[in-house]
Structure formats: structure tokens, C-alpha cells
Amino acid sequence: MLTCAQRGDEQAFAQVYQHTSSAVFGALLRIVNHRAEAEDLLQDVYMALWQRRLVFDAQRGDVLPWLLTVARHRAISYLRKRQHATLDDSLMSSLPSDAESPPDVHEKKHDRQRLALAMATLSAQQRQAITIAxxxxxxxSELAQTLGVPEGTVKSWIRRGLARLRAMLEY
Structure with missing residues (x-):
């Protein structure tokens, strides 16, 4: 069906859109947390698909996980561009406020460093699954589809990874 849509078959494209757009939109909305931005990104994903800039290889998997991956990459790129555009604002917001004392700032920095070190001890699968989730x-289920593994495997990676983090971060 997607192959036909990529060749210009409007009915096939409409079917692909109808079957996948709600899941893709949901993933985009969770990433960007803004409905209008998610709608724009959704349109961007499907326009690129229609204009044949995105090439799907059916031998590599199903359409929905592939579209979710494309959408995720587009959303992350969008957030990075937006972050660079508002660098001054984010720089100002990252500075400690008057309410935060130097010891509080130091403690937060220390906690972030401990978390980064603990995350580094996880397997690549655990780290990726926890970060995406x-x-x-x-x-x-979305994570399992995106990573192309069974849902039970994803649950195990996350459960074991969180247990390891908990053990490493206990005081």
C-alpha cells in the first residue's frame, strides 16, 4: 500500500494516512508537547512521504514503526532547532535563580553527574529504552514497535535498568 502511495496513488496514500496518522500524531505530541507544533510536524512527515523524499523499504519492517521513527527524528530535529533559536532564553533560564542557594545548585549538579554515571553502566538497550520511554x-507497545522487539523484552530492559539505577543511586 505504501509503495503505491509513494508512486502517486492518492487513494493508497489516504489509506496509509488514515491507518497511521493518529499514532504518529500521538508520538509527535508527546515529544513536542504542543498541539499546533505536532500538527505541523505531522504534515511535514506526510508531505515528505508524498513527495517521495522518504523511501520505505518493506523488507526492513512494517510501515508504522518506520513512520514513528521518522516522526521522532523530525520532532527531535525541530526541538533542537527551536532550542538553538532561543539559546539566550535557555541560557538565562539555566542560571540559578535568586531563590537557589549555591549549595542547592551544587547538589543538583552532583545529582545530575551521579545519574549520568549510573546511566553509563546500563546496557545500550536499557539506556535507550529508559530514555525513550x-x-x-x-x-x-510503542517502544517495542519502534525498536522492533517484543513488548516483554522492552519491559525487562526497563525494569532491570531501573533496578540497577535505583541500587546505584541509593545513598
């Missing part, structure tokens, strides 16, 4: 807002 918690910072990308993916459900277990």
Missing part, C-alpha cells in the same frame, strides 16, 4: 513519552 521516560523522556520521549512512549508506551511499552
Amino acid at each position: 521516560y523522556f520521549g513519552g512512549f508506551t511499552y
